[in-house]
Amino acid sequence: MTECNVVDLVVIGGGINGAGIARDAAGRGLSVILCEKGDLAEGTSSRSGKLVHGGLRYLEYYEFRLVREALIEREVLLNAASHIIWPMRFVLPHSPDDRPAWLVRLGLFLYDHLGGRKRLPGTRSLDLRRDPEGAPILDKYTKGFEYSDCWVDDARLVVLNAVDAARRGAEVLTRTACTSARRENGAWMVELRDEATGETRSVTAKGIVNAAGPWVNDIVGRVAGRNSRRNVRLVKGSHIIVPKFWEGNQAYLVQNHDKRVIFINPYEGDKALIGTTDIAYEGRPEEVSADEAEIDYLLKAVNRYFKEKLRREDVLETFSGVRPLFDDGKGNPSAVTRDYSFDLDEGDGAPMLNIYGGKITTFRELSEHAIEKIATFYPGLKGSWTASATLPGGDIANADFVGFAEELRTAYPWMPRPLIHQFGRLYGTITRQIVGGATSIEGLGRHFGGHLYEAEVRYLAANEWARTAEDVMRRRTKKGLHMSAAERADFTRWFDANLAAAI
Structure with missing residues (x-):
């Protein structure tokens, strides 16, 4: 067992809430350890619908405050x-056949005005017979609406929060499980285990934040030996990836017969991401997967509206995530609140804050409120700061990505446009660090397929806790989707031989 450390806060869970809380706490001057038993964003936080949105459908459940805050x-x-x-x-x-037009229009009006919209364009009505957005839609649907939300690379959002936390002094430990937490003399004695080596480490912490997502009550009971005062409702959401089958950058939102809505979004340029389902889940969160009934459900929802019919063989890939929702007693999984809830155990002056629920869009606010919830245990704690701070790579003038991409093209005239776009989208201003002094494409090192180059991989291993080839291809980037099976296998062999042993 390694030498004992003393820190202000141990955050358990490397999903969006854990990474956001670690970042917020470190920025307020606390010494922080963030531990994650797997990879950052390996669970729920990389298996979302990839949206930063208010949640249009939540209006139907009268979640006006949640929608406004989102x-x-x-x-x-x-x-x-x-x-x-x-x-x-x-x-x-x-x-x-589903919701009346006046109700949809009213919902979109509220959506436009509840949150003080500034940068995004508002809703407009469409004539699907004439407007180009209606071209792929079946002729029987003549009326439509268009509104704004935002796309997000969910896994990178998690990683960038962890990067910022580390820059502000936090220690980020991936593939490190919290195996025990016990109160002693007004503090927590926490044991951490490196999942690769089996080595253990003892840490004394003034407080714990349990942001373990679907495993939140496992940490409360098995690890900390406490009794949970809250129930978590596990809801499975599955998505499918298919070739993109329409022209344009717009996404689609369709209403199914069961009143659920399904998103059909452009994904990785030439693909479409379709989801999600909402099904009560009782299995092990790490074993979740999309079943054939869910895949069929999503295909039928799309085929109900589009001229081009999708078949089972069009499905390139599927993924599922388990949402750890606060159980508010509602039977319908779609009606269970997406709001978050805190359970603060203050025993012996050593707090343990357990996080239930939440959604990607509200992670920053949740993180801020979480630290404020335990602020009385940390005299002299600095105030909130994240509302006006950029994430690493996000310090782009006027948040103008188009202008920034032009800057990159000027700086690297030898770089293919698609690669510049991918670098800019994944890394923002960090692109300059990755490219370094390269003056040609050869300067980026070995090419593994798609737009994946050695310089990028080495950056991810050195700075973003990429420990396996899958970390790179699935979570730090989505470049595995653009590589052949042979290329993915070759890259895995290279990574294992050149980087894994040195990490």
Whole structure:
């Protein structure tokens, strides 16, 4: 067992809430350890619908406060990370068999005005028979609406919060499980285990934040030996990836017969991301996967509206995530609140704050409120700061990504436009650090396929805790989607031989 350390706060869980809380706390002057038993964003936070949005459908459940706060946060995050978050227009074909047009129009009016929208364009009505957005839609749907929300690279949002936390002094430990937490003499004695080596480490912490997502009550009970006062509702959401089958950058939102809405979003240029389902889940969160019934459900929802019919063989990939929602007693999984809830255990002056629920859009606000919830245990704590701060790589003038991309083209005239776009979108101003002094494409090192080059991989291993080839291809980037099976296998062998042993 290694030497004992003393810190202000141990944050358990490397998803969006844990990374956001670690960043907020470190920026207020606390000494922080963030531990994650797997990779950053390996669970729920990389398996979302990739949206920063207010949650249009939550209006139907009278979640007006949640929608308003999410819409406000949408603009805050857009300014903080305009390289990984950007505006997207959503086309909603109206089906007279489902919600009436006046109700949809009223919902969109509220959506436009609840959150003090500044940067995004408002709603407009569409004639699907004439407007180009209606071209892929079946002729029987003649009326539609178009509104704004934002796209986000969810896994990179998590990683960039962890990077910023580390820059502000936090220690980020991936593939490190919290195996025990016990109160002693007004503090927490925490044991951490490196999952690769089996080495253990003892840490004394003034407080703990449990942001373990679907495993929140496992940490409360098995690890800390406490009794949970809150129930978590596990809800599975599955998505499918297919080739993109329409022209234009717009996304679509369709209403299904069961009143659920399905997003059909452009994804990685030439693909489409379709989801999500909402199904009560009782299995092990790490074993979640999309079943055939969910895949069929999503395909049928799309085929109900579009001229081009999707088939099972069109599905390139699927993924599922388990949302750890606060159980408010509602039977319908779609009606369970997406709001967050805190459970503060203050015993013996050593707080343990357990996080239930939440959504990607409101993670920054949740993080701020979480630290404020335990602020009395940390005299002299600095005030909130994240509302006006950019994330790493997001310090782009006027949050103007188009202008920034032109700067990169001027700086690197030898670099292909698609690669410049990918670097800019993934890394923002950090692109300059990755490219370094390279003056040709050869200067980026070995090419692994798609737009993945050695310089980028080495940066990710050295600065973003990429420990396996999958960390690179699935979470730090999505470049594995653009590589052949042989290329992915070759890259994995190279990574294991050249980087894994040295990390």
